[in-house]
Amino acid sequence: MVADLKPVATKSLSDISRAKRLVLKVGSALLVRDGKPDTTLIRSLAKDLAQLRLTGAQIIVVSSGAIALGASRLGLPKGGRASLSDAQAAASVGQVALAQLWADVLGEHDLVAAQMLVTLDDLEDRRRYLNAAATLDRLLEAGAVPVVNENDSVATEEIRFGDNDRLAARVAQAGNADAVLLLSDVDGLYDKPPNEGGAVLIERVEGVTPEIIAMATSDSSSGMGSGGMLSKLQAARIAERAGIALAIINGTEPSPITRAVEANRGTIFLPVRSDNARKSWLGGRLALEGVLTVDAGCVSALQDGASLLAAGLTEVEGEFARGALVSLHGPKGERLGQGLVEYSSEECRAILGLQGGEQEAKLGYAPRAAVVHRDHMVHE
Secondary structure: OHHHOOOOOOOOHHHHHHOOEEEEEEOHHHHEEOOEEOHHHHHHHHHHHHHHHHOOOEEEEEEOOHHHHHHHHHOOHHHHOOOHHHHHHHHHHHHHHHHHHHHHHHHOOOOEEEEEEEOHHHHHOHHHHHHHHHHHHHHHHOOEEEEEEEOOOOOOOOOOOOOHHHHHHHHHHHOOOOEEEEEEOOOOOEOOOOOOOOOOEOOEEEOOOHHHHOOOOOOOOOOOOOOOHHHHHHHHHHHHHEOOEEEEEEOOOOOHHHHHHHHOOOEEEEOOOEOOHHHHHHHHOOOOOEEEEEOHHHHHHHHOOOOEOHHHEEEEEOOOOOOOEEEEEOOOOOEEEEEEOOOOHHHHHHOOOOOHHHHHHHHOOOOOOOOEOHHHEEEO
């Protein structure tokens, strides 16, 4: 079965060509020029993908471009991003054009394209996430190339991925991929803006630390895309938690994958650990509903693998129900991780800093084992 494929250990960019299952993400800034598809680039990409398929690799494409293509066809201002309704309308038209574009260029290599539109909720809800995973598995098993995009025709500003870099990492989790390849307009991550003198390309990253995040800029050079280097690092954090390697390469040249692999030119982010399937899904979730702040003693206990208890809780932000996804912060505001909370926000505030016996008196019932159980928690 496809799902039983053993992942390839990816330690350098050249190993990407040996991936058993690869997710490729291409953004609007590369795919669309002046409202028209860059057919030269996309045909070049299709050729690269066909060559990878000949080695036995299974390919998932995460493709932007629907809003830009649709806006051009409808004559909408600001590339279709003047308003949410414009973006939704543009996406509705552009999704048809984008799917046909990929079907045509992949068909030139006898590859069958399959369109798959997802929303943030599809990958945040556990049951829908598993359904998406099953669909990807079946498509790949059947020999198709799934072309995935966020369903911007129904997504809202409040409930959306916001960029396809993070979507690509989440799709890689759901698709059980062993590598993600993000195309950019630069060679990879530099220690400072690449247009500044003396900027050095970081070829290998083992763990996306705050120092690595500080090297990024959130700017998108074209103004067309929704993400920049910062969104790519956020994607790398999602991937590394799932045991998936992620690479950033320059997508502006012909045959970008072949060129990058042969020259070993780009930035590869190595997985620092591999959580179990549920924690991997939990760590990749993006829709946080609140923040729990804990004291220094609780920070130490969490780092040693303990659950979050009410006694260590010092502050509660947001309004949420039991089972919500919350961010965990230390006393200095440092992010510790995230998890599923066992109480509502009102109940959390009621038992703030209380021991077990005190909690029962306050709640009127026997308290649960923890505010956030360690089995439902992932650390930064």
